[in-house]
Amino acid sequence: MKESEKHNERIAKMTFASVYPHYVTKVQSKGRTVDELTQVIEWLTGFNRDILQEVIEENVTFETFFERAKLNPNADLIKGTICGYKIEEIGSPAPRKNVPG
Numbered sequence: 001m002k003e004s005e006k007h008n009e010r011i012a013k014m015t016f017a018s019v020y021p022h023y024v025t026k027v028q029s030k031g032r033t034v035d036e037l038t039q040v041i042e043w044l045t046g047f048n049r050d051i052l053q054e055v056i057e058e059n060v061t062f063e064t065f066f067e068r069a070k071l072n073p074n075a076d077l078i079k080g081t082i083c084g085y086k087i088e089e090i091g092s093p094a095p096r097k098n099v100p101g
Contacts, residue, residue, distance in 0.1 A: 012063040017056045044078075045069035 027037045042048055046069060055065055079088055
């Protein structure tokens with residue numbers, strides 16, 4: 001799929017709390033646990049369980065979520081697809097904002 005500025009803006013304004021339950025459902029359908037999901041999110045963002053709960057309760061947007069995150073220096077090595085978009089081809093700077101390099 002080809003991303004657009006409008007698409008990127010729509011995603012940036014979505015709240016993490018509105019999407020998180022879908023992450024839980026997805027990992028559980030793959031035979032994984034919520035604890036494993038939390039470990040992955042912490043590896044990627046630096047958000048431990050308590051901080052993750054805070055951003056959910058604050059109902060922060062993905063834009064704010066990634067502004068607050070300290071992305072793992074190896075985050076750019078993640079490959080795969082999200083909703084038909086190849087991760088390595090996502091041009092939106094928000095998820096990559098804090099990646100050193």
